[in-house]
Amino acid sequence: MADTMSIADYLARGGVLSNPENVPPRYRAELMRLMATFVDSEMAGSAGFADIINEAPGIAERIAAARIVLEKADHAGRVLAVMAEFGADTAKYATHQPWTARLARDADIGPTRSGGDMRLSVFHYPLEGWLDAVVMNVLMGRAVTVQLAEFSRVSYQPLAEAFRAILPVETRHAELGEEGLRKLLEDGALEAAQASVDYWWPRVAASFGAADSTRLDQQRDFGLRHRSNAELLADWRADTAALLAEMGLRAPG
Amino acid sequence: MARFHPLTVTDVQKTIRDAVVVTLEPDDPAAFAFLPGQYLTFRHDFDGEELRRSYSICAGLDDGLLQVGIKRVEGGAFSTWANEALQPGDRLEAMAPMGNFHTALAPDAARHYLGFAGGSGITPVLSIVRSVLAREPKSRFTLVYANRAVNTIMFREELEDLKNSYLGRLNVIHILEAGGEEIDLFTGRVDAAKCAQLFRLWIDVEGADMAFICGPEPMMLGIAQALREHGMSDAQIKFELFASAQPGRLKRRAVSAAAQSQGNTCAATITLDGAVQNFTMPKDGQSVLEAAIAADMDAPFACKAGVCSTCRARVLEGEVEMIANHALEDYEVERGYVLTCQCYPLSDRLVVDYDQ
Ligand SMILES: Cc1cc2nc3c(=O)[nH]c(=O)nc-3n(C[C@H](O)[C@H](O)[C@H](O)COP(=O)(O)OP(=O)(O)OC[C@H]3O[C@@H](n4cnc5c(N)ncnc54)[C@H](O)[C@@H]3O)c2cc1C
Numbered sequence: 001m002a003d004t005m006s007i008a009d010y011l012a013r014g015g016v017l018s019n020p021e022n023v024p025p026r027y028r029a030e031l032m033r034l035m036a037t038f039v040d041s042e043m044a045g046s047a048g049f050a051d052i053i054n055e056a057p058g059i060a061e062r063i064a065a066a067r068i069v070l071e072k073a074d075h076a077g078r079v080l081a082v083m084a085e086f087g088a089d090t091a092k093y094a095t096h097q098p099w100t101a102r103l104a105r106d107a108d109i110g111p112t113r114s115g116g117d118m119r120l121s122v123f124h125y126p127l128e129g130w131l132d133a134v135v136m137n138v139l140m141g142r143a144v145t146v147q148l149a150e151f152s153r154v155s156y157q158p159l160a161e162a163f164r165a166i167l168p169v170e171t172r173h174a175e176l177g178e179e180g181l182r183k184l185l186e187d188g189a190l191e192a193a194q195a196s197v198d199y200w201w202p203r204v205a206a207s208f209g210a211a212d213s214t215r216l217d218q219q220r221d222f223g224l225r226h227r228s229n230a231e232l233l234a235d236w237r238a239d240t241a242a243l244l245a246e247m248g249l250r251a252p253g
Numbered sequence: 254m255a256r257f258h259p260l261t262v263t264d265v266q267k268t269i270r271d272a273v274v275v276t277l278e279p280d281d282p283a284a285f286a287f288l289p290g291q292y293l294t295f296r297h298d299f300d301g302e303e304l305r306r307s308y309s310i311c312a313g314l315d316d317g318l319l320q321v322g323i324k325r326v327e328g329g330a331f332s333t334w335a336n337e338a339l340q341p342g343d344r345l346e347a348m349a350p351m352g353n354f355h356t357a358l359a360p361d362a363a364r365h366y367l368g369f370a371g372g373s374g375i376t377p378v379l380s381i382v383r384s385v386l387a388r389e390p391k392s393r394f395t396l397v398y399a400n401r402a403v404n405t406i407m408f409r410e411e412l413e414d415l416k417n418s419y420l421g422r423l424n425v426i427h428i429l430e431a432g433g434e435e436i437d438l439f440t441g442r443v444d445a446a447k448c449a450q451l452f453r454l455w456i457d458v459e460g461a462d463m464a465f466i467c468g469p470e471p472m473m474l475g476i477a478q479a480l481r482e483h484g485m486s487d488a489q490i491k492f493e494l495f496a497s498a499q500p501g502r503l504k505r506r507a508v509s510a511a512a513q514s515q516g517n518t519c520a521a522t523i524t525l526d527g528a529v530q531n532f533t534m535p536k537d538g539q540s541v542l543e544a545a546i547a548a549d550m551d552a553p554f555a556c557k558a559g560v561c562s563t564c565r566a567r568v569l570e571g572e573v574e575m576i577a578n579h580a581l582e583d584y585e586v587e588r589g590y591v592l593t594c595q596c597y598p599l600s601d602r603l604v605v606d607y608d609q
C-alpha cells in the first residue's frame with residue numbers, strides 16, 4: 001500500500017510500535033529510561049525487602065514478604081528482557097548496582113535520583129523494621145498500582161504487555177501490605193503506624209516526579225505517557241487517603 | 254550479544270511480480286524453533302557494509318519448513334537483492350526468531366481470531382492462520398486482506414488451499430484498492446469507516462477473542478480504532494509494524510584528516526531533539542554524556558556503566574575512546590554509534606548526534 005505516514009505522526013495518533021526495529025533513536029532513549037527506572041526500582045525494592053523477611057512476626061507474614069521479594073525480582077527480569085532486545089547486557093545489568101544501598105533515614109533528596117541507578121527516590125530510604133516496611137509497602141504498593149495502570153498503555157507493545165502481566169501481581173503485593181497493616185493495627189500499633197505513614201507519605205508522593213516535568217510533552221507525543229504526574233499523584237492521594245481513613249489512620253496534609 | 258546462525262537457501266519462488274518466497278534450511282534447526290508470527294533478522298554484506306533486515310516467517314508450525322516472503326521495496330537494498338540475486342544454494346545468516354506478534358495456542362480452545370493484513374503484512378498473519386488451523390481444530394479465523402490489485406496479492410492460492418482444506422474455518426475477505434469487484438464494500442482502503450461497515454455486516458467482533466494487525470501505519474490506526482469501538486481491549490489486539498528505523502546504505506561518516514589530537518580540550522557540538530549546543534570540554538575526566546548534561550542538555554542515560562545503551566548517540570565527526578561497551582554491536586560501532594557514558598574525546602573537535 002502506498003499510503004505511509006511518519007512514525008512521529010503514527011505515534012501522535014495513538015499508534016503502537018511492536019519491535020526494536022520500529023523504534024526511532026529518541027523514542028528508544030525515552031523508552032530505555034522508562035524501563036531502567038522500573039527495573040532499578042523493582043531491584044532496589046526487592047533487595048530492601050529481603051532483609052525484612054527475617055523480621056516477620058509469623059509464618060504467613062514471612063511467606064508474604066518472601067513472595068514480594070521473589071516477585072519483584074521476577075518483574076525486574078521481565079522488563080530487563082525487553083531491554084535486552086535493544087542490546088542491554090542483562091547479566092551485567094542485574095549486578096551493576098548495589099541494590100541494597102540506602103541513604104540515611106533523614107536524608108532529604110526530594111524527587112531527584114541519586115547514586116548511579118535510576119530507582120525512584122523513595123527506594124533510597126531505609127526501612128526500619130517490620131511495621132515500617134508494611135506501611136511503606138501499603139503506600140508505595142498503591143502508588144505502583146496507579147503508575148502501572150498508566151504504563152500499561154505505553155505505545156511499545158512488548159512493554160505494555162509486560163506491565164499488564166505485572167499489574168495484578170503488584171496489586172496483590174499492595175493487598176498483602178494492607179492485610180499486614182490491619183493485623184498490626186488490631187494489635188494496637190496505631191501510633192507507630194501513624195508515625196510511619198507520616199514518614200513515607202511525602203516520600204512516596206515525590207516518586208510521582210515533578211508536577212511540571214518538561215519531558216512529559218515529548219513522552220506524550222511518543223505515546224509513552226498519557227496522563228500527567230500531577231493527575232496520577234492526585235489519584236493516589238485520594239485513593240490512599242481513603243484507605244488510611246478507613247483503617248483509622250490519617251494522611252498528612 | 255546477538256548471535257547469527259547460518260542457513261542455506263533451498264528454494265526461491267517468485268509468487269507475484271515483485272515478491273519471492275524463500276525457503277531456508279538452518280545448519281542448526283534448534284536455533285530456529287519459532288512461534289507463529291515471529292520474524293528473522295538477516296544480515297548481509299553490501300560492498301563491505303553490513304545491513305540488517307527483518308522478515309517474518311510465513312510458514313506454519315507444522316509445515317516443517319522455514320520460509321519468509323520478501324516483497325521488493327522500490328530502491329530497497331536488501332529486498333531488491335533478495336528478489337533479483339538470491340538463489341538456491343546461497344548461504345545466509347540470521348538471528349534466532351524474535352518478536353511478540355503471537356498468542357499461545359491450546360489444542361482444545363475454540364476461539365475466533367481476526368486477522369488484518371495489508372500487502373506484505375500477510376507474512377506473519379499467514380503463519381498464525383496456518384498454525385491456528387492445524388493446532389486448534391475448534392477455532393476459526395477471519396482474515397481481512399488488503400491489496401492494491403488482484404495481481405499483487407501474495408499467497409492468494411495458498412489461502413484458497415487453506416480454505417478448502419479446513420472447510421468453514423477460514424474466511425478470507427479480500428479488499429482491493431483498485432476496483433474490479435462489483436460490491437463496493439470490497440474495494441478502497443481499509444480505514445475505520447470501512448471496518449465499521451465490515452463489522453456491521455460481515456464480522457462479529459464482539460464474538461472474537463483476539464485480533465492481529467499487520468500493515469501500513471494508517472491502516473493499523475484505523476483498524477485498531479474500529480476494534481476498540483467494538484469493545485476489544487488493548488490486550489486483545491496484537492500489532493506488527495514493518496517500519497524500520499534501521500540505517501540504510503551508508504553515507505560514510507566524515508572522519509576528518511585533521512582530527513588528530515593537539516590540546517587538552519575538545520570543541521564539542523552536540524545535537525539533541527533538534528537543538529544544537531556548542532561547548533568546550535576537557536579530554537580527560539568527563540564523559541561526553543557528563544559534558545552534555547553539564548551543558549544543561551537533557552541527554553538520556555540510565556546505567557552509566559556501558560550495559561544498557563540508553564545513552565547511545567552517533568559520532569558524526571572526530572574520534573572518541575569508548576572505555577567500556579557491553580551493549581553495542583560491532584556493526585553499530587562501525588557506523589559511529591557510541592555509548593556516550595563511556596566516551597572520552599580524542600580529537601580536538603567532536604560532533605555527536607543523539608537524534609540519529
Ligand atoms: C519485524 C519486521 C518484520 C518484517 N517482515 C517483512 C516481511 O515478512 N516481508 C517483507 O517484505 N518485509 C518485511 N519487513 C520489512 C523489511 O525488513 C525491510 O524494511 C524492507 O524489505 C525494506 O528493506 P530494504 O533494505 O530493501 O530497503 P531500504 O534500503 O532499507 O530502503 C529503501 C527505501 O525504501 C523505503 N522503505 C523501507 N521500508 C519500506 C517499507 N516497508 N515500505 C515502503 N517503503 C519502505 C525507505 O524509506 C527507503 O527510502 C519487516 C520489517 C520488520 C521491522
Ligand code: FES
Nearest residue numbers: 555557559562594
Ligand atoms: S547509560 Fe547505560 S550504557 Fe550508557
